[in-house]
Amino acid sequence: MRRHIARAWTGAVALAAGAAVLPLAAPGSAVADSVVIGGGPVQVSEHPWVVAIASRDRFGGTRSGQFCGGAVVSRTTVLTAAHCVDSGVLGVPLSEVRDLKVIAGRNDLRTSEGDEITVSNVRTNPEYNSSTNSGDAALLTLAKPLPESYVIPVAGRGDAAYRAGTIAAVYGWGDTTGGGQYANSLHAAHVHVLADTVCEEAYPGSADGKYLAATMVCAGERQGGKDACQGDSGGPLVAQGRLIGLVSWGSGCGRPGRPGVYTRASDVAKILRIRG
Incomplete structure (x- = not known):
């Protein structure tokens, strides 16, 4: 699996x-220079x-x-x-x-x-x-x-931060390489929000999982190398100063053609009655 x-x-x-x-x-296999896959260290004081x-x-x-x-x-x-x-x-x-x-x-x-x-x-x-x-x-x-x-604002439905090609950042203390090397300090990686069609093609419903655009958003790089990994679950995906996703699942870490899949923040904000 x-x-x-x-x-x-x-x-x-x-x-x-x-x-x-x-x-x-x-x-x-993953390309990583530090953590979150392909990321680098950041200060939590700048991202409280x-x-x-x-x-x-x-x-x-x-x-x-x-x-x-x-x-x-x-x-x-x-x-x-x-x-x-x-x-x-x-x-x-x-x-x-x-x-x-x-x-x-x-x-x-x-x-x-x-x-x-x-x-x-x-x-x-x-x-x-x-x-x-x-x-x-x-x-x-x-x-x-x-x-x-x-407090970070939550992006609502239709927010420009969800547009394909938008630069986003994912944060966490998780696996640094995809091989069980966990970070002691906070790291972040910059990724691109990807079109739903890209993610639907990557995860059509096989053993790798099924992408559902209504409740999910995916981000990464087509060539791989930048991604969230184990230990980053629940961490924020942020674009244009707003929360757009939570680290959820994916196939491997930083693999080409297998972007990270995130819970779409606008969907759960509505359900949980969070004001963005």
Whole structure:
């Protein structure tokens, strides 16, 4: 099965903590000069709406327990991928995870900078389909508010930021090479938003997955080399200063002809009643 539905972190620490490994295919070759595939380091202070989703109980403390990413969409809410809070990633039902936190303002996961905020409530998109990965989003409510400056607006339906050819950036602390090399500090890669027809051709409904334009958006480079990867799930795809997507799935990392597929932010914003 070559479908990388869950781009959450499932490394050695996760195994030690007892989390289940997802049925991910061996990663294909990727061109990478640092992380997120083909990206480079950035400062979280310049992109404060990027946060880490963490549980030391499930994923160990070496990297603050980070296993997914998220985007701050209001002072008390964070959007992430629905599959990040599924038992397939956590290894246990969400109700059994006692230390789910959002980490804001921490560039290097090995440090104690920034804030670790308890997640007081999780609301999974009621239209999420784990079989197709359509509507892959969940809303995390924070126990205390973040500064207003951390909030990124959500692009609405028909926003110009979704146009094919638009330059976007994807952020995360995930796999640096497609081979299990995870980042300690935040990285980003610049990619292009691709036409729906390109993604429908790449993922027509085979074992690699099926692209659904109504709920998904894809981005990358036709020649490959720049992409999100494992550990980046739920992280933001941003264009023109607005959130347009959440890292969701793809076939391999940075493979030619296999762009990354993201949850379309405008679709879940409507469902979860988020104001952009």
